[in-house]
Amino acid sequence: MTILNFSRRTIMAAGVALAVTGLAAPAVADGHQxxxxxxxxxxxxxxxxxxxxxxxxxxxxxxxxxxxxxSYENMSGGGGGKAIGYLIExxxxxxxxxxxxSTPIVIRSLTGVFPQNFRDLTLVAGTIGDYAALVVxxxxxxxxxxxxxEAFNADSSGTAVGGGSVPGGMDHLVAAMxxxxxxxxxxxxxxxxxxxxxxxxAGLLSxxxxxxxxxxSEAVELAKAGEVRIIGVTSPERVDAxxxxxxxxxxxxxxxxxxxxxxxxxxxxxxxxLAMYQDALTKMYETDEWEAVRxxxxxVNIHNNGDDFKKFLENxxxxxxxxxxxLGFL
Amino acid sequence: xxxxLLLGLSTAFTFQNILMVIGGCLIGTFIGMLPGLxxxxxxxxxxxxxxxxxxxxxxxxLLAGVYYxxxxxxxxxxxxxxxxxxxxxxxxxxxxxxxxxxxxxxKALTVAAIAxxxxxxIGAILLLIFAPMLASVALLFHSSEYFALMVVGLSxxxxxxxxxxxxxxxxxxxxxxxxxxxxxxxxxxxARFTLGIPDLQSGFGFITLAMAMFALPxxxxxxxxxxxxxxxxxxxxxxxxxxxxxxxxxxxIAPVIARQSVQGxxxxxxxxxxxxxxxxxxxxxxxxxxPKDEQDQFGKGSVKGVAAPESANNAACTGSFVPLLTLxxxxxxTTAILLGxxxxxxVSPGPRLMVDEPQIFWAVIISMYLGNLVLLMLNxxxxxxxxxxxxxxxxxxxxxxxxxxxxxxxIGQNNATELLLLVGFGICATIFRFxxxxxxxxxxxxxxxxxxxxxFARAMQLYDGMGFIWERPMTLGLLVLAVVLVVLPSxxxxxxxxxxxxxxxxx
Numbered sequence: 001m002t003i004l005n006f007s008r009r010t011i012m013a014a015g016v017a018l019a020v021t022g023l024a025a026p027a028v029a030d031g032h033q034x035x036x037x038x039x040x041x042x043x044x045x046x047x048x049x050x051x052x053x054x055x056x057x058x059x060x061x062x063x064x065x066x067x068x069x070x071s072y073e074n075m076s077g078g079g080g081g082k083a084i085g086y087l088i089e090x091x092x093x094x095x096x097x098x099x100x101x102s103t104p105i106v107i108r109s110l111t112g113v114f115p116q117n118f119r120d121l122t123l124v125a126g127t128i129g130d131y132a133a134l135v136v137x138x139x140x141x142x143x144x145x146x147x148x149x150e151a152f153n154a155d156s157s158g159t160a161v162g163g164g165s166v167p168g169g170m171d172h173l174v175a176a177m178x179x180x181x182x183x184x185x186x187x188x189x190x191x192x193x194x195x196x197x198x199x200x201x202a203g204l205l206s207x208x209x210x211x212x213x214x215x216x217s218e219a220v221e222l223a224k225a226g227e228v229r230i231i232g233v234t235s236p237e238r239v240d241a242x243x244x245x246x247x248x249x250x251x252x253x254x255x256x257x258x259x260x261x262x263x264x265x266x267x268x269x270x271x272x273x274l275a276m277y278q279d280a281l282t283k284m285y286e287t288d289e290w291e292a293v294r295x296x297x298x299x300v301n302i303h304n305n306g307d308d309f310k311k312f313l314e315n316x317x318x319x320x321x322x323x324x325x326x327l328g329f330l
Numbered sequence: 331x332x333x334x335l336l337l338g339l340s341t342a343f344t345f346q347n348i349l350m351v352i353g354g355c356l357i358g359t360f361i362g363m364l365p366g367l368x369x370x371x372x373x374x375x376x377x378x379x380x381x382x383x384x385x386x387x388x389x390x391x392l393l394a395g396v397y398y399x400x401x402x403x404x405x406x407x408x409x410x411x412x413x414x415x416x417x418x419x420x421x422x423x424x425x426x427x428x429x430x431x432x433x434x435x436x437k438a439l440t441v442a443a444i445a446x447x448x449x450x451x452i453g454a455i456l457l458l459i460f461a462p463m464l465a466s467v468a469l470l471f472h473s474s475e476y477f478a479l480m481v482v483g484l485s486x487x488x489x490x491x492x493x494x495x496x497x498x499x500x501x502x503x504x505x506x507x508x509x510x511x512x513x514x515x516x517x518x519x520x521a522r523f524t525l526g527i528p529d530l531q532s533g534f535g536f537i538t539l540a541m542a543m544f545a546l547p548x549x550x551x552x553x554x555x556x557x558x559x560x561x562x563x564x565x566x567x568x569x570x571x572x573x574x575x576x577x578x579x580x581x582x583i584a585p586v587i588a589r590q591s592v593q594g595x596x597x598x599x600x601x602x603x604x605x606x607x608x609x610x611x612x613x614x615x616x617x618x619x620x621p622k623d624e625q626d627q628f629g630k631g632s633v634k635g636v637a638a639p640e641s642a643n644n645a646a647c648t649g650s651f652v653p654l655l656t657l658x659x660x661x662x663x664t665t666a667i668l669l670g671x672x673x674x675x676x677v678s679p680g681p682r683l684m685v686d687e688p689q690i691f692w693a694v695i696i697s698m699y700l701g702n703l704v705l706l707m708l709n710x711x712x713x714x715x716x717x718x719x720x721x722x723x724x725x726x727x728x729x730x731x732x733x734x735x736x737x738x739x740x741i742g743q744n745n746a747t748e749l750l751l752l753v754g755f756g757i758c759a760t761i762f763r764f765x766x767x768x769x770x771x772x773x774x775x776x777x778x779x780x781x782x783x784x785x786f787a788r789a790m791q792l793y794d795g796m797g798f799i800w801e802r803p804m805t806l807g808l809l810v811l812a813v814v815l816v817v818l819p820s821x822x823x824x825x826x827x828x829x830x831x832x833x834x835x836x837x
Binding site: 209221 | 381468473514515518519531601653658659660665666670673680681682744788794
């Protein structure tokens with residue numbers, strides 16, 4: 001009886017393992033395979049944004065037959081710094097590894113959360129992104145970006161802006177950029193940090209804060225439902241997913257911002273390998289498998305290969321660094 | 331509404347959907363028993379499968395089944411090996427594990443199953459009737475009220491302390507609050523108290539601490555004291571006596587379940603409060619209003635102490651669907667993941683959901699009810715077999731507990747540092763236990779700490795100071811309630827003492 005119970009537990013544990021690895025089931029290549037296998041290094045725990053990006057990308061790549069098989073490793077710690085350090089220290093044995101990362105790698109290396117920055121790694125490509133947005137309650141007195149700035153100028157203490165990141169984090173910086181571009185004092189802006197996007201929206205709808213800074217894709221559904229109004233998107237043009245939302249630019253506010261996600265490889269990666277990964281990722285955009293994963297997650301294709309990626313990151317580092325100095329975070 | 335109900339019934343009662351509920355509940359229960367895999371990770375694992383199903387109603391029914399199964403399964407490890415894998419089942423272990431130690435594991439599991447079922451069912455009925463009205467209630471709470479609610483939760487700690495242990499309990503609570511400040515918080519752009527160690531950047535993990543405080547010291551105790559696996563009266567605790575609950579016990583837990591189902595549901599409706607707070611408050615309230623002789627049983631194996639948190643946390647899980655379905659706002663980590671799945675299935679939760687896609691809205695509610703029913707029917711017959719795990723010889727049982735404890739801490743983060751922390755804290759916790767310091771308050775302080783601090787700081791920021799205490803009547807009301815909760819037990823015992831002295835004088 002005892003033994004039977006133990007085997008039940010064992011089967012259970014095996015079932016879990018199967019369920020987890022089952023997601024990474026390799027697909028049969030059908031002739032146009034570019035890379036044999038990719039090992040994805042995820043600097044955070046299971047279920048987060050990085051995790052979803054790596055697993056979704058791997059699913060599309062293997063499903064389309066561009067990559068033979070994909071494996072995944074979660075290595076959380078140090079706000080992503082642990083995985084970066086690991087990739088650099090073990091560079092020679094990690095030529096088959098791609099690490100996923102996003103805008104915080106820029107912000108966190110500026111604030112010194114970890115000593116390395118993106119220049120210490122091989123830049124493969126930025127693959128997807130999300131624009132930022134400022135959002136107000138649909139039935140509130142503020143109707144557009146200028147309305148928000150006017151309300152702020154009239155009562156800076158009573159016009160709080162909420163967001164899902166720490167002060168000095170992405171949501172705060174985006175709101176500050178917009179305020180600065182509108183000629184309002186970003187330092188006087190009252191930024192109220194919440195624990196994630198859901199809590200931020202609850203804060204907005206309960207009337208606790210007057211506006212929130214959030215990811216565009218997080219706001220779209222609530223805007224469609226008529227609960228909130230998106231008063232500005234940081235995209236160059238209106239986004240197809242929700243054409244009703246005006247851009248910052250068309251309201252005379254020169255703020256553009258993309259929260260990107262992309263892939264990095266170990267330093268010193270041979271050029272032919274780098275080209276191979278970039279080729280696989282470039283071809284991925286044409287596949288139905290990618291389109292299915294992209295649509296399921298509401299991602300926006302924002303593709304920057306190698307040198308373009310570097311220019312993009314250097315520019316973002318410059319803009320964010322200047323702003324953080326002004327806000328007193330650096 | 332009747333129309334909607336019928337529509338929901340006809341959607342939910344197809345062969346495929348009933349199969350999904352059963353499958354989901356089974357998967358959820360079994361994986362949920364493993365500490366370290368809470369509802370959130372299990373749902374995250376199931377989402378790709380649910381999405382391939384394509385039909386949103388069926389997918390949601392599967393996910394709801396998994397959710398309920400996982401919440402229910404989580405209480406099993408709490409009761410059997412004192413290893414709460416989810417924060418919302420911490421309170422279940424306070425009395426569930428003592429019952430196991432008395433050889434009444436079967437009874438504890440039965441009470442938990444019935445309380446969970448009732449909590450979930452009553453929650454589903456409340457959701458059915460009041461969901462549209464409650465949408466606005468969910469938005470009544472501002473940061474200042476959440477802060478006050480956390481104070482109520484912490485003040486209830488007096489309820490977790492035994493006689494003469496209040497000072498020790500408060501000390502441990504503060505230790506928990508201090509430990510919660512380690513790492514990067516929501517409030518500051520910098521990490522606190524990490525001593526420059528990158529692995530502490532994101533703070534201590536809940537599972538790590540829960541295993542270190544509860545399960546590990548228990549395993550160490552088992553090793554140090556060979557007789558500990560025997561019960562107090564010399565019997566072996568692997569004997570499963572008293573599987574069924576007696577008529578008297580049923581009578582005593584019925585009102586507890588009824589009260590806590592409603593209270594838990596209402597707390598669950600608030601985004602950001604959730605099942606954990608509901609279970610702690612449920613436990614505390616029931617202990618405070620219990621008659622004196624029953625009050626002393628709390629913490630030593632009271633069936634009420636199992637019924638209260640279990641009905642509250644299940645009702646709260648159901649309640650957390652109110653803001654999700656009516657406002658499109660996830661009230662907890664788990665519902666945030668569900669929201670992602672809904673959007674991927676082209677369903678936009680929000681006030682329009684009931685109007686635009688009533689079959690989905692009602693099917694979810696019906697499936698919750700079904701899920702609870704299926705859980706009860708699946709689990710009651712299984713309980714004797716689950717409880718038999720404890721019948722394993724010590725030289726199997728102890729490594730087994732150690733394995734699950736270590737795996738639980740490692741599995742969520744894949745970070746070996748968690749194991750070092752687990753062992754370090756586990757040793758500290760064992761020393762605390764030798765010194766007779768209660769460990770539960772530490773864990774409660776750790777869980778509620780960030781919520782307390784973040785909401786307090788937000789309220790301060792929004793009101794430019796402490797003004798929110800006077801300006802918001804609900805905040806003031808909750809804070810007064812907290813004071814009452816702290817004062818009431820000592821007032822009661824003083825009155826009891828006075829009365830006893832009065833009797834003595836009369837002699």
